[in-house]
Amino acid sequence: MDKRKGKKNQVNASQVQESKPESNANASDEVLAEPQEKQNEAQSQENTSNVFVSLKLYAPVFKIVILALISILAFAVRIFSVIRFESVIHEFDPWFNFRTTKYLTQEGLYQFWNWFDSESWYPLGRVIGGTIFPGIMVTSASIKWFADFLSFPVDIRNVCVFLAPVFAGLTSISTYFFTKECTNRPEAGLFSALFISIVPSYISRSVAGSYDNEGVAIWALITTFWLWVKAVNTGSIFWSVMCTLSYFYMVAAWGGYSFIINIIPIFVLGTIFINKFSMKIYVAYSVFYVVGTVMAMLIPFVGFNAIKSSEHLASHLVYAIMNIYVIIDYIRRNLAQEQFAILTRLAFGIATAAFGMIFVLITVSGATRWSGRSLTLLDPTYAKKYIPIIASVSEHQPTSWSSYFFDLQYLMIFIPVGFYYCLNHKVTYGKLFVGIYGVLSTYFSCVMIRLMLVIAPAACVLAAIGLSEILRKMSKSIRAALTETKSLSEQFNELEDEDVSQKKPSQKGQDQKKGPAKKKRVPFEVAAVVMAFFVYFLSSYVYHSTYMAAEAYSSPSIILASRRNDGSRVIIDDFREAYYWLKMNTAKDAKILSWWDYGYQITGMGNRTVLVDNNTWNNTHIATVGRTMGSEEEEAYKLARYLDANYVLVIFGGVSYYSGDDISKFLWMIRIGAGVFPQIKENNYYSNGVYRIDAEASPTMKNCLMYKLCYYRFDEVTTQQGKPTGYDTVRNAEIGHKGFKLKHFREAYTSERWIVRIYEVMPLANMDPKMGPRHTILSSQSSIKKTKSKATIGVEFAAKTFNLENGQTVKAQIWDTAGQERYRAITNTYYRGAVGALLVYDITKSKTFESVERWLQELHQYADAGIVVMLVGNKTDLHKLREVKKEEAAEFAAQKQLAFIETSALVSSNVDLAFDSIIQQIHQVASNRVIVQEQDEQKKSRNQQKDIGKGKGIQLQDNVENDQNQKEGVTKGKKKAQCC
Amino acid sequence: MMKYLSAASVLLNVIAFANAASIYDEIEHNEDVNRKFSLDLQSVVELTTDIKFRAPNDVNHYYFVVPRDLEYNQISIQGTVAGNADPLKITKLVNPEARLLKRFTDQNASDAVFFDIELPKGAFQAFTIKELYKRRKQPFPSTIKIQDEQMLLFTDSKYYLSVYPTKSQKLQFAYEASNTVFYTPDTTAEKKSKLLRYGPFKDIAKFSFEQVMVHYKYPGPLPIFTEVKKTIEISHWGNILVDEYYDLFNEAAGINGEFGRVDYQHWNPNVAPYAIKSLETGLDRYIRGLYYWDYIGNISTSNAHRDLEKVKFRIEPRFPIFGQWKTDWSQGYSTPTRYHLFQEAQQNSRYIFNYTFIQDFNEFLAENYTIKVILPEGATNIKFHSAFSVDQIETGLHFSTLDYIGRPSITIKKDNVHKLLHNEAFQVTYDFQNAGIFIEPIYVIAFFFVCFLTAILYGRINLSLDEKKKQ
Incomplete structure (x- = not known):
């Protein structure tokens, strides 16, 4: 594919050179390679003149063909990224545009207009319709709708990916008309079209995928x-x-x-x-x-x-x-x-x-x-002083000289020439306009790298004007030399008139018609050298631009590529790996805390809610995130919970040389955070004025959340041969804080090359392990193993060893049955052989208490006669909401001869007591029974699970045919509490 | 409630007495039952039950029960009689007659699912039932550390759950028994290298149930496709487009605590073998244009290569699928029609499309399976044929490039597709006039013709009122 493209470039290059003969035909100046060859073949001046004349006839066709080829070139040079990688949306903002476009195509214009996006800026949300420029989305959607209307369905993603290259082709055409309108010279128009079709600064913004x-x-x-x-x-x-x-x-x-x-x-x-x-x-x-x-x-x-x-x-x-x-x-x-x-x-x-x-x-x-960005344009130091968010974006930095040459290359040389011809040489409205445009855009481009984009068209038009004016002069002399065999001096003097007469019909007075007769023509040799230089310049420009398009600007930046030593290419796809993980394996309503740069990508690729994103409209919110990242873990945890974040996502390049990571951006987080929260001091993150991460780093830096999340367990890996473990390849330093543990955050996922690290914000239960009602009973005991089965089975199972008062050990199996009606049929099976039951009701819901009686009946119906039942009122921590009085329940328990206790799963009060007491009771009942049962069993020659208890204590399990003693009912009431 | 039920049952009894009274009382008991669980299949558990029963007369109905809590897990039931190739007719009694319940159970029998097995005349009072179950091997503990070994727990009843008493019964578990951690002890238990055997148990009362448990180490993942959608688009120009969507879930033990990238090394096969790192399959050699992507693009970690026989395709999800994690993706390719599309011998305009029913990654169970076959515009009289029954067949219209009428499509849905049951081809037959393939090129030609005509007319017509411009 690359080769093909190369060919295309060549074709175009030659076409452009051809453009001169045809366009010059209008101006009656003829030059260049192909005509020259033809001329050589013809060997006669008359023939040559005839060739020029006949070429002139074809000029309009040439013009259209060349323009078409230029537009195709503009398109083709921009699809390197699709060929090298794939048809994928690039970078940050395009992901937002893509997401909104998809929404627009699916929901229609009115829904789009009224769209309140709750996936971003949690919990604030964002009114999309009123806060975006909808042009690009409507354009793509219209293309899709039109194609669908023609019954030619296209994938909206492909429309979005190829939109910018297509528009680049259109831009070339518009530029042609613009320049032609300004100068009335088609050759200048064609030059400008060629220039803009491959000018690197425009390519950088319009490669396929850069939506x-x-x-x-x-x-x-x-x-x-x-x-x-x-x-x-x-x-x-x-x-x-x-x-x-x-x-x-x-x-x-x-x-x-x-x-x-x-x-x-x-x-x-x-x-x-x-x-x-x-x-x-x-x-x-x-x-x-x-x-x-x-x-x-x-x-x-x-x-x-x-x-x-x-x-x-x-x-x-x-x-x-x-x-x-x-x-x-x-x-x-x-x-x-x-x-x-x-x-x-x-x-x-x-x-x-x-x-x-x-x-x-x-x-x-x-x-x-004035908006902040506009003020920055008028006063380049403004943002740095007052709006760190704008200043933190790399494309808002002032432009360096090198990037001018990088992005415009030889055009830079011709811009002054263009200025000369525009502002000083036969000024027309068009030229004046171009001149003003050039001056202003030059200024703006100095202020922000991003606005290099604005100078690019001006540079192309100006350079084209300058170049075409020079070329006109040179080609005139060359054409003269070719059509006339007279000596140079003769040409100088004699050919002027003929020239003028040729020109008259085609020119409309804009050109130097009166001048040339008196002016001296450039000597043929000089003209030839200058022409040769221009040929070199043009091909060099084409080469440079193509190279830039291929190498510098075609990386999607969500997919990275690197080369191995043997030259093979490795795709680094960590971003998509992690974002897809988020999409597939986190709760649908999970909230992700990350630096705003990644907001659009997370919502676009991961479909998850983010706190802040690239639409930096709420400085305070961003500052809070910055503060979270810059705080110590305890403090950060409070903030993360305050922000209701479920996951924290950081970008870390220390393993894979990815330099644009969060540690590199960290100072901006601090600055933005400090802008709102004065308690954050930027200086605390420096050690002796130097920003570093090694042993010399400041203590604040070493203990802040960002540092910990990036370098968590980093000290266990070797990143570079000959370096100690925990060697950060981006900052070329060994980290200064090793072996730390995280208390409130848990590594949920880290991508293969560590670029994306996702941490779960632990639920509060982590601070108090005996929390969460559902867990309480089962997991308040650390030794309990719990297995979760499918809800259809409706039963959960756990085994737990209890120590009795008399020193015996009892291994109890606890079956946690569902309280919901639809599970009744199933749970019946599990009653069989149960020796004890906890009937749990919710003291805040009287309904659950009312249904206790029904469950009790069922227990007696299906379970063993000797079953020990305990009534448990749960959620005493919510005593304010109490609906079931303690006395009432106690009375009921006494009436039914049940043990009774009130617990709180949340604060873990009485839970262990409830368990211990029922186990004691069961043990008493069961040990009496075992004696009887064992005799039975011997008869049946059934010997069961002697290996479990090893005779230490009585196996509650070894009675009854069911071979586990089920203490069921535990959840029975509990589930009921949920369902009622 | 019970009152009403019994009243109803009396009523039913009276009505049904004449023709059905004789069906119950014939089978006295199960003589000998042998149950064998195969635990070493991925995704499913196979239960083979050999039943010998005693009945004084020739009977034609046997009632087979499955605990209701396993109803969801049971994905198939098939019966055979030795020496007879035809499968037995087995009917699930969705609403068993109350008297049936009353007859067989003393208690409320709603916790059992009844199957009515019709026995052929002259059977030897012996037959075999094969059942497949899904999602029954549960990781226990349900969460483990990345380096830990995974263990699975399988529970069932020690006794054959039956509406009839059983004289003698044996029970076997076929799996890598050397990995056993624990099994319910019993005097009759016998453990071999690949087998765990219980029994024989004698004289089991009807509806006997006692839990038996096998807990064993199992290193591998438990992949299951929660959803598979296969879309096939047929073009009579010679191309068939096949697209498959997979929703993959790993039933294995979840991660306890943190996911440590340090602990999990991608290249080390011994680390976390219970995570799904990649799936492999062989596709037909003649396919073209293979792709594999998901919501956000190409799955760059995967690859495929063509060898002499097959296209070896290895999908490697973007991230390892640990226990309780999931992912999804789409894949597809083009294949020539000559291997799958045939004309009917007698009738030139009738076509038979023949294709494999099961998905390409056919090792694992597909819980919800959908096939959509899109036929060319103008196809009529569409029929679907397969060797097994399907749950749902729908027809519809599909619009793709240059479709103005719409392509007829047929959508087939089936739950729980597994290669043990459904590794067969299906056929779609339809009528199609061969000239129909030229419709779309004609559209294109007509479009361009109109375009050019418009351009020519526009160039020839002068709408200007200005006299000068006309000249």
Whole structure:
């Protein structure tokens, strides 16, 4: 598959090079490899010219074919991840988008809109419909519905996985139109389409499986820009409305729409300032502003923010300024110029100042608000200072220089050239717009790595403009050299006119038509060298981008791959292993406490409720989780119980070199926790200012929950040869705290390579082992073995050894029968041979007491005559809810000649006493009987279980045909308590 | 209540007296009964009961009982008479007549399930009953540490539970008896290497019940499929798509305390042998496009390879399935029609589809089993045939690629499918006109034709009102 892709790239590369002849055909500049060959074959100038002329005829076909190939390339280069791994959703946010999309396709749009998701942000929940940008989900669902409608069913997962690559193909086409609209040069358009189809920073956000808003938003962004420039160029309401519709889609798809709603007003303002404002812009902006703002409000998540928030403020102001400008202009036109030139500028200045003041006032007074992310854009240090959650995300870090070259490669060189041609060389609205877009996005991309995505289209368009302008010059000279055999100097002087005459029909005055006759042409040799360089540059760019797509950006990050020494590939699938374990083997309503990064994955893959997730809307909640992780075990346990968490999940890479684990992120947890809970001190986790986990680590660090959960029993494994046990391969240090035990947490599961570790938060019973009513009677004695059988059998069984007062040992078998009606038939069988019974009722439920009599009857009916029965009132700990009076029960017991006791299983009061006393009684009765029975047995030559008791004491078991003495009834009452 | 019952029974007695009065009193007692439990099968326990009874006359009904608490566990009952290949007809009496109960039991007999066995004429007053039970071997203790050895507890009645008195009875347990931890002691008990034997017990009264227990070490897992769904989609273009969904549960002992990754080493076969680490099966060699995935994608731990005879397929769940844990997955493949789809000899348009009934991982019991066969669009007169009875047959419509009418499907449900009982093929026969396979290509061609036609027409028609543009 890789090979195939490689071929595709080559094909495309050559096609792109071909693009020059055809596109240049329009501009009547011809160059390049294939035509050159043809020319060589033809060997004659006339033939050559004919070839160029005939090629020109095919230019539109070439254009379409090349554009189609570029879109296919854009798609193909993004599916490395599917080929290398599988069709799977990547990373974090895509899992949420995928989950919501599935919900949308299953439940429909209205349900989706009203969806209250209780699986996230426990116990708060989240209103999904009102807190997301639904564009991507609706897009996928529509595709699926449409395909289903055509009776071509597709798996929604595959729609989601391949959505971004498909949109990348569409983006190439939009970029072509955008650039062409801006420069009126198809060759620039094709270059930009090629660039954007494989620009690494865009690939990183749109590989197959990366199902995120940006995947469709970049397409919407560029389409909006294209339609905007088109609207400005034509002044048509139709195109303005189209632009607005595209903007609406962008609003629905991505929070980055605020980029559009700011850049377009800035552009309008810019044209006013440089005095290039025209009524075309007036029409375009009026339509865009009015309709766009109204439409943006249709998205619930945006709502009235489209009016109130500071992100939109610029659009309102510019709309006002523009109108004032037009009014003034109108007045000016009707008055003497000299007077009103001054007046206009004065008024304009005052108005601007006034609006500026209002803007500042509104912002300062807080009537409108900037969101944290936007403020971070305006003040890059803001997040670090005030919003650690935003700062903690790696993609919100400032961009480093290397990532520019990494993501844009040679485009970087041509961006300045593009700027030159856009802002300084025959400026049109389109070029001006691109220039402004380039400047702004350059700034934004510096602030956050994430916004490298925004500069990518600008870089592609600018570089394409710069490149195509240079190439035009070079190709002109080369074409001249090929069509003419005259010497260079002659070419210089003579061929200009012909050139101009050729150009005239095809050019529309945008090009340098008047200039070239006087300008000197680049010498052929120089042009050839420059061309060669460009060929190298282009192929290098293609190679670099493909390499980046294949190696750097195609990892799904939930599935990891590494190579063994022999070159074979190992799939590390720990995340899915652990998440699937959660899905299959925890209670459906289990709540998982983990750092917010994994929230979306746990709900998406594990189907379990999480406390916090990647939608970081509640800082306090996240801080509480951070605090839990940073607290000592006792404290953390209290917090975990307070949060009602059942499991704690941590990511630990110390065994398998997985560096992005929770220990690495731990400081952010502390910082975020400290932001809300002052008792957490970040400094406590450092030792002498250094964050470390080895023996030198601070005591707070060594005892915090995160440390313990990550390194629990880690000291028992050797991770690297020649290193001591407990050697953390990520931090290259031996852990400093070994051999500790966990008291309140229990390892429930750890994935194969230890990347995901899941701990169960022990129920409170762990603190007080005699807790939990059901367990009480059976498990308050540590030596009891209990077996659980299926409910259909309705009986539980346990064996227990009791020491009698006289020093004898009795082994009793305890049958815990079901009290529920439907088990009556079964339990009858177990009465046979029972020698004692505990009838348990619930003192808080009089019904259970009332049914005691019935059970008693049944006992007497089926069980041995000599059965010892004890009445037990349970749950005395709930004495406030008491319904059955103690006296009442005692009286009943006396009447029926039963022993009576009240117990509390919960606090374990009297339970042992109840058991001991009934055993004593049974023993007395039974030992009398045994003598009689043994004689019988001898007759029947039945010898039973002598090996159990070894004669130490009397086997309660050895009487009766049933060979176990069943002390039943224990649960009888108990179950009843549950069912009634 | 009892009053009403007896009143009803009197009534019934009167009504039924004429034709059924003679059926009860003939069998005097069981002469000799031999019961044998095979505990070494995975997923199930097999109980073979050889019964010899005495009756003064030729009888044709024998009443066999099973304790009601085992009703859920019992998955099959089959009877044979020596020298006769036909199985005996055995009917479960869902609502046994009250007088029947009264006749055989003194007490309330609702704790027993009655089976009416019809004996052929001239039988030798001897026959054999084979029963299969599920979920009867219980891990005891029910939770163990990862390094511990697993032990199972099996309990049943020492005596043959019968409505008739029994003269002599023997009892055997076949399993790895050297692993025994404990068994109910008895003077008659005899333990061999692979066998534990009780009896003979003499003169057992009717409805005698006494618990007998076998407690033994068992290292392996106890896998059981709680649900299996098999979907087969037939295309007359030459491909059959088979998809199977499995829901796997391990009945073995649960983990006591923590799951220690340190304690459990994946590569060490001696650690926690009671956990299901992987399952293997051989698929037909000619299958193509094998996949295995679950809710979140490909199960990357599994693999398959094709050798000369089979495709060896090893599914390794993402995590080891310890006792009381579960997992699920889907797997599937394509297979050519020529091995499974045949035309009926006399009738060209009638097809027979023949396929194995049981799931691919056929070692273990499937508790809820569903087969859905999806036939091509236009198939009619669909019939299902199998060597055994099934619980439920439903027909429906299925829509997949380019189906506008819907493909007829037939869904067969059966509980408790096991290879001892159901390792056989089933057939689905249906009528199908061969020309029907061209419907879908025609759809596609028509679609493109319309597209191109529209494009051509659009290019030719000028809807503009502007005169200049027309030129």
